[in-house]
Amino acid sequence: MKKINLVLFGTGNVGSKLVHQVLQARKILQEKEGLEINIPVIANSTIAFFQKENQQPSWETDLEKFGFPYKLNDILEYVRQQNYENLIAVDATASEEFVDHYFSLIESGFHIVAANKVANTRSSQFYLELRKKLREHHKFFFYETNVGAGLPIVETLRSFHRSNERVTKVRGVFSGSLSYIFNTYCAEEKAFSEVLSEAGVKGFTEPDPRVDLSGKDVARKLLILGRELGLEKEFEEITIQDLVPPHLNGQSTLKNFHEKKKDLDPIFLKLKKELKQDEVIRHVGELDLQTGILDVKLVTEKRTSALGSLQNADSSFEIFTESYGEQPLVIKGAGAGAAVTARGVLTDLIKLAEKLPS
Numbered sequence: 001m002k003k004i005n006l007v008l009f010g011t012g013n014v015g016s017k018l019v020h021q022v023l024q025a026r027k028i029l030q031e032k033e034g035l036e037i038n039i040p041v042i043a044n045s046t047i048a049f050f051q052k053e054n055q056q057p058s059w060e061t062d063l064e065k066f067g068f069p070y071k072l073n074d075i076l077e078y079v080r081q082q083n084y085e086n087l088i089a090v091d092a093t094a095s096e097e098f099v100d101h102y103f104s105l106i107e108s109g110f111h112i113v114a115a116n117k118v119a120n121t122r123s124s125q126f127y128l129e130l131r132k133k134l135r136e137h138h139k140f141f142f143y144e145t146n147v148g149a150g151l152p153i154v155e156t157l158r159s160f161h162r163s164n165e166r167v168t169k170v171r172g173v174f175s176g177s178l179s180y181i182f183n184t185y186c187a188e189e190k191a192f193s194e195v196l197s198e199a200g201v202k203g204f205t206e207p208d209p210r211v212d213l214s215g216k217d218v219a220r221k222l223l224i225l226g227r228e229l230g231l232e233k234e235f236e237e238i239t240i241q242d243l244v245p246p247h248l249n250g251q252s253t254l255k256n257f258h259e260k261k262k263d264l265d266p267i268f269l270k271l272k273k274e275l276k277q278d279e280v281i282r283h284v285g286e287l288d289l290q291t292g293i294l295d296v297k298l299v300t301e302k303r304t305s306a307l308g309s310l311q312n313a314d315s316s317f318e319i320f321t322e323s324y325g326e327q328p329l330v331i332k333g334a335g336a337g338a339a340v341t342a343r344g345v346l347t348d349l350i351k352l353a354e355k356l357p358s
């Protein structure tokens with residue numbers, strides 16, 4: 001039986017779903033894949049819980065009851081003493097600082113699986129240094145969920161790139177929250193601010209919806225895909241249409257934004273009125289490999305097109321390559337959500353395990 005040992009950082013939406021999915025899939029993975037997944041350490045930003053083997057079912061209560069404040073070195077020392085094989089650090093945080101630990105983790109024998117996008121969107125210098133460190137220590141780094149949650153976008157692009165299939169363009173609705181907002185706004189007679197509030201209530205937007213409206217999250221995803229295809233770009237080089245008007249952005253508080261979000265209504269109503277009957281507004285990311293331009297913007301689409309016919313909070317990615325010609329390969333589906341993201345992380349873990357020794 002092959003064993004992998006996870007140290008899970010982050011017990012929020014994705015991390016907690018992942019533990020449940022691992023526990024649920026455990027028996028079947030042992031029987032069908034000959035793979036045993038253990039999670040000896042679970043940590044959030046302040047406390048860590050060290051588990052005894054096969055004692056996961058009550059982990060949420062145990063984390064609260066028996067978890068204690070920790071430093072990364074405590075965990076590194078613990079796994080060293082326990083002599084765990086096939087160690088994998090799972091980054092289910094959204095933390096900028098946690099990524100600084102990647103180098104220590106790799107040096108201490110960890111592979112990394114990340115839902116967190118930060119490591120892949122820092123400077124090119126960091127991006128390359130991380131890969132150098134991984135190579136030096138013969139470690140793997142999987143991050144399929146960085147773009148499109150559980151949808152196989154990174155893997156598909158990487159496969160094209162490796163097989164020398166020239167990808168010319170990637171275009172799509174990258175954000176589940178912005179997908180929901182514009183799909184609903186264009187289909188219903190509601191004010192933009194009302195749709196925005198609904199999206200918040202349904203849990204599609206970040207607590208501060210300006211994070212979504214700023215377009216930065218989509219830009220990060222574009223950068224990750226561009227780099228996957230060998231494009232050397234920095235975040236600052238991406239053209240981003242910020243949907244938040246200047247007086248509600250920057251210095252203004254979230255409370256102020258919510259009080260004045262009706263100011264957005266005339267802006268988007270004007271755009272809606274300019275549409276032809278068979279058109280809708282969509283928020284897209286576009287990566288042009290021929291010009292090297294990365295663009296995040298609102299566009300007008302035919303209702304019947306792949307992007308125009310999107311529903312709910314679905315994402316859709318169109319990949320144009322030499323062999324696919326004018327007709328892109330389209331990958332479409334839920335591009336956000338804790339369950340699909342955790343499943344994507346679990347898939348990464350299983351793929352990584354295939355590369356590790358028994």
Ligand SMILES: NC(=O)c1ccc[n+]([C@@H]2O[C@H](COP(=O)([O-])OP(=O)(O)OC[C@H]3O[C@@H](n4cnc5c(N)ncnc54)[C@H](OP(=O)(O)O)[C@@H]3O)[C@@H](O)[C@H]2O)c1
Nearest residue numbers: 010011012013014044045092093094095098115116336337
């Ligand atoms: N949700 C989605 O649909 C989706 C899709 C694709 C990718 N992702 C990515 O998945 C990641 C997790 O998302 P989420 O929705 O689960 O976030 P979340 O609910 O906010 O959970 C974040 C978790 O990370 C922990 N954390 C923060 N800093 C940490 C640190 N330095 N060390 C250890 N743990 C730390 C937090 O602990 P505390 O509670 O102690 O602060 C919390 O448990 C994010 O990077 C997100 O962008 C999410």
